Every structure is written in structure tokens, then in C-alpha cells.
């Protein structure tokens with residue numbers, strides 16, 4: 001089945017499923033158009049896929065071999081360079097196409113700038129949006145662009161999706177005020193614990209969409225990202241939160257965003273690839 005806006009790229013190493021039969025459908029969105037600091041998110045999807053080649057498909061913790069999970073990889077979205085909104089529209093259309101072919105498939109988006117997360121959220125219509133991020137991303141507009149990466153959580157909250165943010169350590173006074181006004185809960189990286197996470201997410205309406213901005217991790221693990229920030233979360237902290245979430249809530253899609261980089265073996269991509277495997281693993285249990 002051909003999708004309108006995608007093209008083949010480097011694939012995961014596994015025997016791949018087709019969209020019709022897949023439990024998971026991977027789509028890369030290699031958009032890098034509003035990056036304000038470190039460029040390279042256009043290479044994120046390729047770098048993550050390449051980094052997976054280094055990983056065992058068997059996940060010790062879950063006793064699951066991902067070669068036995070039905071995963072389709074539809075390649076990357078044909079982006080419209082420099083135009084986040086047009087690219088988002090193509091992303092929405094593509095995810096809607098995937099869901100039309102296979103309503104049960106869980107879409108997985110690999111980014112790409114965080115602005116692109118609007119596409120799967122708009123297409124999948126979750127009731128809640130759980131995001132791990134160093135940044136609030138609640139600006140009305142940034143650099144005169146409401147579709148800038150710094151505005152994505154705000155655009156999503158405007159869809160009347162309930163937003164909860166974790167690992168935050170960067171934002172403006174206006175963003176904090178907007179969060180309060182809009183009923184958005186956020187937990188500072190300094191105060192983050194699994195207990196606090198559960199306390200916030202346990203009452204969120206379902207279904208839930210999950211977004212991981214790779215910059216939620218401490219910058220020592222993820223130096224190759226658009227806007228790295230010191231003082232982030234550890235790998236297992238995020239994995240354990242996600243495990244609780246998928247066990248207790250219906251998760252209908254997820255993404256891993258803001259992986260930038262210029263070379264193979266990039267450690268940020270290795271972190272993202274490992275997280276990708278864990279997320280597919282925990283959702284397959």
C-alpha cells in the first residue's frame with residue numbers, strides 16, 4: 001500500500017510487516033525548519049534507525065523479541081522545507097491514511113522538530129497529551145511563527161486535549177501563566193519522581209498520546225538536540241514512568257522528537273533508539 005507523502009529510507013533491521021497487519025507503524029518526519037539553536041533534526045529519523053542496528057532485538061526486562069512484533073516502517077514524510085504548517089498537514093494526512101488502512105495500528109513518529117508532534121495528535125485525537133520535555137513549549141508564537149517548535153504544547157492544548165508535562169526546566173513567565181490559566185500541569189525536573197508522575201497522570205482522560213522530546217534527558221546523554229538543557233532526567237526514570245502509563249492507560253501513539261546530529265553513532269540517537277525499543281516492548285506486553 002502506497003502512502004501519498006512518504007518515501008523509503010533506511011529501515012529497522014527486523015523482518016518488516018506491512019501496514020495492514022502491523023501493530024506499530026513507524027513514520028519519520030525529518031523536519032528541521034524552525035530550530036533556534038543546534039540544527040540537525042532533519043537527520044533524526046535516519047540516525048535513530050541506524051542506531052537501532054546496534055541493539056539486541058530481545059528486551060531482557062520484558063522477555064520480548066521485537067523480531068516477533070509486527071512493525072511496519074513506512075519511511076519518512078516528504079517534508080516541505082522551511083514550512084512547518086504545510087509539513088504538519090502532510091503528516092496529519094499520512095497518519096489518517098495509516099489509520100484508515102489499519103485502525104488498530106499504533107503510529108510511532110520519529111523526529112524531527114517537536115513542532116511536528118501536532119500532526120499525530122491532530123490525526124489521532126487523544127483526550128490527553130503526556131509529554132517529557134525540558135521545555136514548556138507553551139509560547140503563543142516564537143520568532144513570529146505559531147508553528148515554531150517552542151509553541152507545540154500550546155497548539156495541542158488549544159485542541160482541548162489535556163496536557164501534562166514532565167522533566168521541565170525551561171520556560172518563560174508568560175508560559176507559566178498560560179499553563180495555570182489553561183489547566184496544564186507540569187512537573188519540574190528537580191521535583192520529578194515516579195510518585196509525582198502517577199499522581200498527575202492517574203486522573204487524565206483516555207486515550208493518551210505520549211511525546212518524548214529527547215532533551216528531557218540530561219544533556220550528558222543527549223548533546224545532539226535542538227536546545228540541550230542541563231539537569232535532566234535519567235533513562236530509567238522515563239522508562240518507568242512510561243511503563244506505568246502503558247499498563248494503566250490506553251496509549252494510542254507516541255513519538256520521539258528533537259534528535260539532531262551529524263554523524264553515525266551519535267549518542268543522542270543511541271538513547272532514542274534504546275527508548276524506541278523499550279516503548280515498543282512495553283506496548284507489546
Ligand SMILES: [Mn+2]
Pocket residue numbers: 114133134135213215216227258
Ligand atoms: Mn524541548
